[in-house]
Amino acid sequence: MTPDFLYGTAWKEDRTAALTELALRVGFRGIDTANQRRHYFEAGVGHGLAAAYRAGVVTREDLFLQTKFTYQPGQDHRLPYDSAADLSTQVAQSLQSSLEHLGTDHVDSFVLHGPASGHGWTHDDAEVWAAMMRERAAGRTRLLGVSNVSLRHLEQMLASGGEAPAFVQNRCFARLGWDRDVRALCAKRKVVYQGFSLLTANPEVLGHPLVVGIAARGQATPAQVVFRFAQAVGMLPLTGTTDADHMRQDLASRALTLSPDEVRAIESLVAPRGPRGGR
Numbered sequence: 001m002t003p004d005f006l007y008g009t010a011w012k013e014d015r016t017a018a019l020t021e022l023a024l025r026v027g028f029r030g031i032d033t034a035n036q037r038r039h040y041f042e043a044g045v046g047h048g049l050a051a052a053y054r055a056g057v058v059t060r061e062d063l064f065l066q067t068k069f070t071y072q073p074g075q076d077h078r079l080p081y082d083s084a085a086d087l088s089t090q091v092a093q094s095l096q097s098s099l100e101h102l103g104t105d106h107v108d109s110f111v112l113h114g115p116a117s118g119h120g121w122t123h124d125d126a127e128v129w130a131a132m133m134r135e136r137a138a139g140r141t142r143l144l145g146v147s148n149v150s151l152r153h154l155e156q157m158l159a160s161g162g163e164a165p166a167f168v169q170n171r172c173f174a175r176l177g178w179d180r181d182v183r184a185l186c187a188k189r190k191v192v193y194q195g196f197s198l199l200t201a202n203p204e205v206l207g208h209p210l211v212v213g214i215a216a217r218g219q220a221t222p223a224q225v226v227f228r229f230a231q232a233v234g235m236l237p238l239t240g241t242t243d244a245d246h247m248r249q250d251l252a253s254r255a256l257t258l259s260p261d262e263v264r265a266i267e268s269l270v271a272p273r274g275p276r277g278g279r
Contacts, residue, residue, distance in 0.1 A: 002108075003030035003064050004231060005251060008196060008240035009045050010034070016041040019242055020048025024057050026247040032169075032194075032238055034068035034113055035098045037078035042067065042101040050103055066109035066167075067098040068147065069128065071116055087124060091131035095140055109167055110141035114148035121156035129162055145169060145194075151181045158189075169194035169238075174202045174269055178233070187234060195230050196238040199223055205269060214262055224253035229266045232258055 007023040009016055009032060020031060033045045049065075052058050069091050072083060081093035095110060110132055116124040132144050145167030146157070158164060168186050172179050172195035179195070186193040205211055206222040215222045227250055230237040239250045258266075 001064065002192060002236065003028075004236065004254065005227075006030040006032045006064075006066070006194065006236060006238040007247075008032045008238040009041075010039045010240060012044070012240075012242070013041055014044070015242065016044030017047035017051065020045050021051045021055075021057075022244060023247055024048070024052040024063075026244060027251050028247070029058070029062055030064040030066070030236075032066045033098075033102075034070055034111075035080040035094045035101070036068065036070040036075055036113065037080070038074070038076040042098060046101045046103050060104055064108045065102055065104065066111060066145070067095075067102070067107050068111040068113040069094045069132065070113040071124075071128075074113060087127045088131040088134075091128055092135065095135050099140065106139055107141045109143045109145055110135060111145035111147050111167065111169060115146070115153050118150075119152075121153050121160060121162070125153075125157070126160060126162060129157070133163065143167065147194075149182070151185060154182065154185055164189045164191055167192050167194055167236075169196060171195075171197040171201055172230075172235070174205045178230075178235075178267060180267075183234070193235050194238060195235040196240075198226055198230055198237055199239075202226065205266075208269060210265055210269060214258070214266075218256050220253070220256050221249060224249055224256055225258070225266070227253040228256040228258055229263060232263045233267060 005028060007028040009020060012019050031045060033042050034040045035042050080097040081090040099105060112128055116122045135141050136144055143166040145165045147169035149168060168182060168191055170179050170182060183193050199206065205226060211222045211225050215225045227237050241247055241250060
């Protein structure tokens with residue numbers, strides 16, 4: 001089962017275990033991480049999971065665990081695979097390391113953390129995707145995804161005969177139409193779109209009179225309005241907050257009601273231009 005909210009564990013370092021456990025205690029059932037020590041402490045996520053299991057907060061069966069394979073240029077010196085190995089071997093080594101970090105025999109979603117090139121889907125990406133499919137066939141992941149991709153990446157991936165991913169995870173900017181073109185392709189192909197940085201990438205939206213007004217009418221926060229909007233247009237949102245109250249508020253956004261007109265208005269919201277536009 002795919003949850004309707006994901007807790008993101010990037011940039012938590014020595015707080016990773018405690019914050020993962022806290023997120024589970026507050027009510028999150030989807031955890032997003034990556035085997036990329038540069039930005040994530042995946043073993044810390046595993047410690048947080050283990051603490052929650054011991055305390056009887058959740059079982060492994062209650063959870064949706066998502067991790068990622070990251071190419072070498074996205075890593076620092078703490079690699080989860082042999083840098084001299086071929087890409088297929090690196091994929092297998094990375095996921096095996098993730099399973100050990102997370103204390104499980106499978107993850108629910110295994111994501112390519114970003115294509116090898118910003119310009120298009122390459123032979124390396126095809127090789128990695130095929131290796132990821134073999135990991136799924138072996139039962140080490142249930143689903144596969146890609147992140148940090150453009151419409152061009154996805155179109156080339158599909159045109160080359162690649163199987164469509166179950167998930168696309170992208171940073172989502174309101175000023176770019178909330179990634180409208182990629183979301184449209186995802187909707188057409190029944191791919192779940194995961195949106196991250198929904199708050200941090202869009203400070204101008206949180207302060208916009210439209211969003212502030214909707215929040216006031218619904219006795220909600222602007223952040224809750226953004227998360228409810230994301231779900232209303234079919235996104236699976238991520239939050240990485242380190243604040244327990246914000247965690248509760250983020251989950252409570254699911255109860256907020258937005259009218260179709262409000263959803264359309266937020267979707268067409270564009271950051272104001274000019275000297276007053278920068279915040």
